[in-house]
Amino acid sequence: MPHSLLFALSLLGVALMQSALAEEAAPATDGPTAQVITLDYKFQPPEITVQAGTTVIWENQESRQYHSVWFKEAGEEPGQYFFPGETVQRTFDQPGAYPYVCEPHEDRGMKGVVHVVE
Ligand SMILES: [Cu+2]
Secondary structure, three states: OOHHHHHHHHHHHHHHHHHHHHHHOOOOOOOOEEEEEEEOOEEEOOEEEEEOOEEEEEEEOOOOOOEOOEOHHHOOOOOOOEOOOOEEEEEEOOOEEEEEEOHHHHHHOOEEEEEEEO
16 A cells, blocks of 8 residues: 555544544533543543543643543553643543543553542
8 A cells, every 4th residue: 555545544534533622622511510620741630439420521631731531451542632721521430440541641641540439
């Protein structure tokens, strides 16, 4: 396969992924919310416990560093980067423990867990 075609396909894949994530990141939610911030290369707080049905919103409060929220252990694709002032969010409907990492800063221990209870 020619490289140009591979490149075009990879761009398409990124575009599809971004549109899927953009829908997921729609701000409208009627249910309860909880906030985690990213600051100083940490998720703060690193562990939270929420009730099922809660939407967790991660807000980037760095001055210039992007981060991501990646549920790596669940076998998901890395999350999109979000920049200072931006948020990503996810609604947790099922009880359980949901560990995640920041893809570019996993090596320096940037990780967190969402505990979801009934
Ligand atoms: Cu990070």
